[in-house]
Amino acid sequence: MSNSKEYDGGCLCGNIRFRALGPAHNRHGCSCKMCQRHTGALTAAWVEFPRASVQWLGAGGALATWRSSEWSSRAFCPVCGSSLGAIDDKPTVALLVGTFDAADDEALHSSD
Template identity: 40%
Template sequence: MSETAAVTGSGPEVRSGGCLCGKVRFTVTGPVDDPHICACTDCAKRSGAPFQWWVGFPMAGLEWTGAEPTWFDTHPGKTARGFCPDCGSHIAALDYGGATIIGILATALDGHESDQALVPTNLNRLSEAAPWLAQVG
């Protein structure tokens, strides 16, 4: 795929992405759902950053084109997070129980920096954020 983040035409939007080392690769087809920044303590601890940038996509439109990620139960029985077992890149989040949306870290998508559909529309769980985060800017 070219540097363009989303390929469109007569069909649905298709985006690709993967981990830092390239072992885990995927495509997602369909509309962007709830692009947001999450500042919860779990996202901060896992990433080593004060927040993470998430985007949802239809689960039915997800295809692993390289190796699949390794999954860690962040909240056993409720939510798992996918990461590359080789380079450690965080890739995805999946809720158990018939989820129809998969969360993908926007930074795992090729061309994320220029894809306007990925611009966050809200900041979730700000009450859990590092106290200084609201002062930055």
């Protein structure tokens, strides 16, 4: 597939690293109170990948999660506390755009 691309990222301390294989889907912003508290920002920028397309590569292995709703868990680094995304019960991982090494990559921002 020609749209396939690798996107690397991770937390503030480097304990959690990830690689997401694209294309990226469902790029969106959210300003709900849960997203505000999860990120500390008024609006969170999200991009989704199928769960099978995300690999956890850092020394910390998989990230820590906190169950935030009936369908999703918020994900963060257990060492530095960086918010990384959300792991949904459906096979979706929503990652915060700011956690990508190349967060300015247009493919993480342009609409589907």
